[in-house]
Amino acid sequence: MAYIRKDENNVNAKRSVYFFGDGRSGGNARMKDLLGSKGANLAEITNIGIPVPLGFTISIEACMHYYVHDGGVSTPKSRVKASH
Secondary structure (H helix, E strand, O other): OOOOOOOOOOOOOHHHHHEEEOOOOOOOHHHHHHHHHHHHHHHHHHHOOOOOOEEEEEOHHHHHHHHHHOOOOOOHHHHHHOOO
16 A cells, blocks of 8 residues: 555665555554654554544655755745745
């Protein structure tokens, strides 16, 4: 139940998005190192049958890759405020 980015250059592409809700989940409580506490707990409460709205968790590894490769906000807040 996850989207995997198709990358022909990387045959070992890792899963980076884990869905939960509607009684199904791609994760569990033991995955805190991968999904963070909130993501792992949302997955687990879905697994035990507590109704949870549909959602997803992006893996910590995918988030770190995004930020390391300058995906974070690069415009300082002071510049944004000054432009308005």
